[in-house]
Amino acid sequence: xxxxxxxxxxxxxxxxxxxxxxxxxxxxxxxxxxxxxxxxxxxxxxxxxxxxxxxxxxxxxxxxxxxxxxxxxxxxxxxxxxxxxxxxxxxxxxxxxxxxxxxxxxxxxxxxxxxxxxxxxxxxxxxxxxxxxxxxxxxxxxxxxxxx
Amino acid sequence: xxxxxxxxxxxxxxxxxxxxxxxxxxxxxxxxxxxxxxxxxxxxxxxxxxxxxxxxxxxxxxxxxxxxxxxxxxxxxxxxxxxxxxxxxxxxxxxxxxxxxxxxxxxxxxxxxxxxxxxxxxxxxxxxxxxxxxxxxxxxxxxxxxxxxxxxxxxxxxxxxxxxxxxxxxxxxxxxxxxxxxxxxxxxxxxxxxxxxxxxxxxxxxxxxxxxxxxxxxxxxxxxxxxxxxxxxxxxxxxxxxxxxxxxxxxxxxxxxxxxxxxxxxxxxxxxxxxxxxxxxxxxx
Numbered sequence: 001x002x003x004x005x006x007x008x009x010x011x012x013x014x015x016x017x018x019x020x021x022x023x024x025x026x027x028x029x030x031x032x033x034x035x036x037x038x039x040x041x042x043x044x045x046x047x048x049x050x051x052x053x054x055x056x057x058x059x060x061x062x063x064x065x066x067x068x069x070x071x072x073x074x075x076x077x078x079x080x081x082x083x084x085x086x087x088x089x090x091x092x093x094x095x096x097x098x099x100x101x102x103x104x105x106x107x108x109x110x111x112x113x114x115x116x117x118x119x120x121x122x123x124x125x126x127x128x129x130x131x132x133x134x135x136x137x138x139x140x141x142x143x144x145x146x147x148x
Numbered sequence: 149x150x151x152x153x154x155x156x157x158x159x160x161x162x163x164x165x166x167x168x169x170x171x172x173x174x175x176x177x178x179x180x181x182x183x184x185x186x187x188x189x190x191x192x193x194x195x196x197x198x199x200x201x202x203x204x205x206x207x208x209x210x211x212x213x214x215x216x217x218x219x220x221x222x223x224x225x226x227x228x229x230x231x232x233x234x235x236x237x238x239x240x241x242x243x244x245x246x247x248x249x250x251x252x253x254x255x256x257x258x259x260x261x262x263x264x265x266x267x268x269x270x271x272x273x274x275x276x277x278x279x280x281x282x283x284x285x286x287x288x289x290x291x292x293x294x295x296x297x298x299x300x301x302x303x304x305x306x307x308x309x310x311x312x313x314x315x316x317x318x319x320x321x322x323x324x325x326x327x328x329x330x331x332x333x334x335x336x337x338x339x340x341x342x343x344x345x346x347x348x349x350x351x352x353x354x355x356x357x358x359x360x361x362x363x364x365x366x367x368x369x370x371x372x373x374x375x376x377x378x379x380x381x382x383x384x385x386x387x388x389x390x391x392x393x394x395x396x397x398x399x400x401x402x403x404x405x406x407x408x409x410x411x412x413x414x415x416x417x418x419x420x421x422x423x424x425x426x427x428x429x430x431x432x433x
């Protein structure tokens with residue numbers, strides 16, 4: 001199942017200038033990923049609000065990977081599209097997959113014990129989100145572009 | 149064969165103890181700066197050599213985890229712990245054992261004429277001392293892990309002070325990451341303090357929390373609900389602009405909770421609620 005939403009802020013070819021992989025196995029790894037993402041957002045000179053947004057979105061999705069995906073990896077990529085800089089975070093796991101993506105995106109729905117706002121929140125905090133899920137695993141990627 | 153090899157080795161360990169200790173120490177002095185300063189070095193070397201001799205005499209040279217090697221392991225553990233505490237690197241710790249290997253090799257070369265026997269004994273010494281060297285690394289690592297575990301425990305306790313600001317006003321300044329283990333401690337210490345002081349207002353300050361995601365929000369809401377059940381109202385303060393925007397995007401509902409931007413604002417609200425007020429003294433200026 002594939003779900004892709006979001007405003008395409010820019011067209012043209014996107015090149016990945018740098019990629020880092022952060023393993024996600026435990027909640028300590030979520031903290032480490034947050035630090036990595038914050039570092040990258042600061043390096044790209046994101047505004048404080050955008051830094052906080054992308055770090056929070058990373059935190060939500062990373063925790064989902066650890067809890068529901070039974071662990072996986074986060075790929076942190078720096079993007080360049082023309083003169084525009086962006087940050088893409090891709091979360092990959094080999095877990096059981098998301099049974100119903102539409103339902104999972106709905107606010108207040110959770111199959112665990114959380115608030116049920118993580119996935120929808122991550123979507124609202126980033127510019128676009130792409131979810132590919134199946135019984136062999138899930139890949140969720142979000143992108144945040146620097147406005148100018 | 150293995151029995152006679154170890155008998156031969158034990159013989160060298162007994163007869164040439166003096167030379168071995170001297171050579172071993174000389175090797176240590178030249179390779180490890182931290183060993184050079186240790187006044188008990190000669191003592192440690194002699195002790196270890198003697199217990200090594202006892203273990204070798206039993207003929208159990210294949211497995212150093214057995215009961216025959218308990219004394220050697222005990223001695224090595226003590227030495228490694230002292231070294232690790234003094235800030236020695238794992239390399240320096242392991243060299244303590246490997247320096248003996250060089251000394252033993254040169255003793256063997258001088259004492260054993262038969263090439264086949266020399267090869268067999270060299271192999272034996274090599275195997276045993278490699279095992280002991282690896283053992284020191286393991287012990288060193290374990291010592292480090294204990295230090296890390298203790299520091300985590302200390303951080304857990306350090307980071308959750310509940311302070312009393314006024315008669316019935318408590319403040320809980322949160323700092324760092326709110327993972328579930330810490331939140332549990334935070335919640336317990338706040339509820340405990342509410343019982344002790346009979347406070348009616350608790351201010352939870354999140355200025356020092358870098359990321360507020362849904363898990364942190366959920367922990368905060370649970371803390372507020374629990375405090376409310378005990379008869380205390382909660383105010384959440386330290387909500388910075390970027391955190392406010394993020395919470396809105398996440399869709400977290402904090403409408404039932406009184407929130408303020410700064411601890412000072414929250415304190416003013418709390419004072420008003422409890423009927424107290426702060427005024428400037430008339431004689432000021």
